[in-house]
Amino acid sequence: xxxxxxxxxxxQQRRAEILAAAFACFSERGFAATRMEDVAARAGIAKGxxxxxxxxxxxxxxxxxxxxxxxxxxxxxxLAANEAIPPRFAIAMFYTLFKREVLETERRHLLRxxxxxxxxxxxxxxxxxxxxxxxGLGVLRILLARAAARGDLRNPxxxxxxxxxxxxALLSIVWTTLFEAYEHLDTQNLFDAFLETLFVPxxxxx
Amino acid sequence: xxxxxxxxxxxQQRRAEILAAAFACFSERGFAATRMEDVAARAGIAKGxxxxxxxxxxxxxxxxxxxxxxxxxxxxxxLAANEAIPPRFAIAMFYTLFKREVLETERRHLLRxxxxxxxxxxxxxxxxxxxxxxxGLGVLRILLARAAARGDLRNPxxxxxxxxxxxxALLSIVWTTLFEAYEHLDTQNLFDAFLETLFVPxxxxx
DNA sequence: TGTTAATGACCGACCAGTCAGTCATAAACG
DNA sequence: CGTTTATGACTGACTGGTCGGTCATTAACA
Numbered sequence: 001x002x003x004x005x006x007x008x009x010x011x012q013q014r015r016a017e018i019l020a021a022a023f024a025c026f027s028e029r030g031f032a033a034t035r036m037e038d039v040a041a042r043a044g045i046a047k048g049x050x051x052x053x054x055x056x057x058x059x060x061x062x063x064x065x066x067x068x069x070x071x072x073x074x075x076x077x078x079l080a081a082n083e084a085i086p087p088r089f090a091i092a093m094f095y096t097l098f099k100r101e102v103l104e105t106e107r108r109h110l111l112r113x114x115x116x117x118x119x120x121x122x123x124x125x126x127x128x129x130x131x132x133x134x135x136g137l138g139v140l141r142i143l144l145a146r147a148a149a150r151g152d153l154r155n156p157x158x159x160x161x162x163x164x165x166x167x168x169a170l171l172s173i174v175w176t177t178l179f180e181a182y183e184h185l186d187t188q189n190l191f192d193a194f195l196e197t198l199f200v201p202x203x204x205x206x
Numbered sequence: 207x208x209x210x211x212x213x214x215x216x217x218q219q220r221r222a223e224i225l226a227a228a229f230a231c232f233s234e235r236g237f238a239a240t241r242m243e244d245v246a247a248r249a250g251i252a253k254g255x256x257x258x259x260x261x262x263x264x265x266x267x268x269x270x271x272x273x274x275x276x277x278x279x280x281x282x283x284x285l286a287a288n289e290a291i292p293p294r295f296a297i298a299m300f301y302t303l304f305k306r307e308v309l310e311t312e313r314r315h316l317l318r319x320x321x322x323x324x325x326x327x328x329x330x331x332x333x334x335x336x337x338x339x340x341x342g343l344g345v346l347r348i349l350l351a352r353a354a355a356r357g358d359l360r361n362p363x364x365x366x367x368x369x370x371x372x373x374x375a376l377l378s379i380v381w382t383t384l385f386e387a388y389e390h391l392d393t394q395n396l397f398d399a400f401l402e403t404l405f406v407p408x409x410x411x412x
Numbered sequence: 413t414g415t416t417a418a419t420g421a422c423c424g425a426c427c428a429g430t431c432a433g434t435c436a437t438a439a440a441c442g
Numbered sequence: 443c444g445t446t447t448a449t450g451a452c453t454g455a456c457t458g459g460t461c462g463g464t465c466a467t468t469a470a471c472a
Contacts (some may be wrong), residue, residue: 008436008451030326032238036428046453048430057243057428066386096348116322120236130390155403161396164403167373170380175369182335190367197361197370197403203226212418212469241461254464263462396441401432 015053022064027109030204031117034104058121065124068110069132072101076132085153087147088199091140091165097190098169103176103187137162152199153167168194213351221259223249226254228270237267237323264327271330274316275338278307282338286345293353297346301397306376309382309393318383341346343368358405374400 009017022040025034036057040047054060079090081117102108118125135194148156158164172187179185215223227248231240241264246253260266263404281303285296324331346368353363364370378393385391 011451014451017267032236033326035426045413048454049452052451065379084437104348112321112325115318115380115384116283119318120239125384126388129385133385134389155399158399158403161392161399163377163391163396164374164400166369167377171373171376174321174376177329177401179335182332183340185369186367188371193361193364193367197364201410214417214470217417242463243461253462254420255418257463258417 011053014045014049018045018050018053018060019064022060023068023106024112026061026064026113027106029056030113031120033111034090057185062121063115065110065114065121066127068107069128069173073131073135075101076136080142083094083146084151087143088152089193090143091198092191094140094165095169095195099187099191103169103172108173108177111173115174136166138153140165147199154198154200158198165198214362217259220251220255224251224256224259224266225270225273228266229274229312229316232267232270232319233312236319237263237326261332264300268324268327268330271316271320271327275334276312279337279341279411281307282342282345285330286348289352292358293349293356294358294401296349297404298397300346300371301401305378305393307343308372309375314379314383322382342372346371360404360406364404370402 022034022039024042025038029038036050039049039060044051050060050068054063077095085093091111102111113125114128115168118128133148141159144162144165145157147153148159154158169192172185172190175185176187217391228240228245230248231244237246242256243253246256247265256266261344285291285300292300310315320330320334324334341353347365350359350365350368350371353359354365359365374396378391378396381391382393
């Protein structure tokens, strides 16, 4: 009869379990179509229990999307810190990191969620701009300036538009979550080709 | 007492009015948060009337997003047709067209809608891939191949990844609808810088 | 006057959030 | 140690409200 066992848990762990369940549900169905009961069921608890840990659906959502981003923050800064690393290599690392940590994990759905639900949750959008985008652009600006100074850029003017570096990453997210079923995109090839376009060929200037 | 005047209309015109109202509502609130009553009110009619023209909410939505795209279709093909037009100029035109017809109009919200709600409506996604994306990529592939043959591309390899050309357009959509409030992005500059990166400088090879 | 289009009150499914009650655990007691 | 009692995490039936969709009625038109 599938008897449900009551089970007390460490609040921290419970919280984490709920967030994990919410992550799965929101990722695959979006905010509006996800029911709190679904989240509870996925976490293996009753609906009421969710409300012991989060005041309401919106709080659960914003907490989730904000929380997921934080671990990525640290890795970004590291890329610009070491001046010995060639800019091209650093940006290649950026794409590799993005591919391994976002594109090829379930996190990609989260990122798409932010694109999708962003306008409904200004607080989330603002958070992402402040904590991820503007920091990321800052790092890229430094890297591109350094590359321009070394004469590594085919077009030094792009040092002023670091968003260009993000464009292929964004495209890869949208493509894989929307169109991959109809037409495959080789993201590695995308990133490689793009890097080769931004930077002068390796053989050229050392 | 604000008596509502009943008014019969040409069915075609009524239909168009409903679609226009739906466009406004869906654009600013998304699919789930838009109520059929809102659409009706915006169109200046009663809720029931909407159902005389569209079987249900989903049909209204899919009809809308599909319909909006069609007029753009024609303009795309024109770009590759004329072999006398230099590829760089054609792609610059593509960006200009995109900017004038989408980015700087209310249509940009529609495009974001597709990104946002796409996974919930596979039929819409499939339609867009088939009718817009794959056609657009086809045109770009031709243009890039032509450019490569003329020696216009700094990195001829990108002729194999036409998606790269779309990336800045996608970025501009996402940025203007999500982050523009926090940080301005000069899209013209973005497109210009990108073009200058893809193509060898004008002065160089004629 | 008959036909067609429009209306909006109404229905019922759905769901976020509540709360009175349950029970596993563990502290206090004898 | 066994037994009693206190705790609060957990449960799920329930409520209040919302909204997609229907249809009997009514107005406009031919």
